[in-house]
Amino acid sequence: MKLLNLQRRMARAVMTPLTHSERMRTVAPDGRSMRAVASQIIKPNDRLTSFERLEIYNRQYWFRVLSAFAEDFPGVRAVLGGRRFDAMAKAYLIDCPSQSFTLRNLGSRLVSWLQKHPSRAGERQNLAVDMARLEWADIEAFDGLREPSLKPEDLAGVNPAKLRLRSQPYISLLALRYPVDDLLLEVRKDSDDLDVASNAFNERHKRKRVGAVAKLNPSAIFLAVHRLDEDVYFRRLDREEFAILSALQAGKPLSAAIESALRGSLIAVADRAAHVEKWFHTWAALGWFCRLEKSPKNEKAASRQ
16 A cells, blocks of 8 residues: 555544544444454554554544644634534534644634534524634734835835735734624633632633623624734724725725725714824834835836836
């Protein structure tokens, strides 16, 4: 048997879902006997059969990925409750098994999967989706690529009508329906307390807080998830501020992004310039924009000034 074929068989066997009693299945997904499968890819020893040896890898794989998944999404777990979350996690990982060398990417498809499987979250699906979006954005912000930041001198001689700004790859812009940013911070704070007696109280507090948020009428909340000095932060945005950043992320020129974002705005016309100036000052201070690429378009725009 060629090595690649052996590796693929081993991966399929190891990633086969466990039984309800958390043991390896006796029948493989293709209907073959798992004992026969095991005998073809792993040898027995003087203590364990091929099946028993394979079962160790099978169980440890699932214990590890489920544990890592729960660590990445404590907010979703708080929203759904432990039992529903565990069932959801197993169903998700069966449909969306790990395809990466790193556990970091386990939840990369959770948002779209939850949207396609509303029964997994029940009445709290919208809240769960918002929370999943936030927690995945948090992961992206933590270790996402950071490019050299834009500097004032980079803008010298550039025509604003042609200027296209790129935000840092690690930044996510989220339009949410629930204040999951505040809720997630509370969940994390409660989870930091390792005292057994405090944990019981924290679990009750967590359930009460989640219940209160779930009862709220959906309301537009605009959020930027970003990184500063190696820490991840959630920053609430004004509607117009969010619209400008979203338009820039979509590739619109700066002038067009500002114009479309302020169209129909409730901000008084006389105050709009001050607001825009304040927003850009904040974004620049946080290093949210990437240094301009030296493209022919940018060079031509600069040469016309």
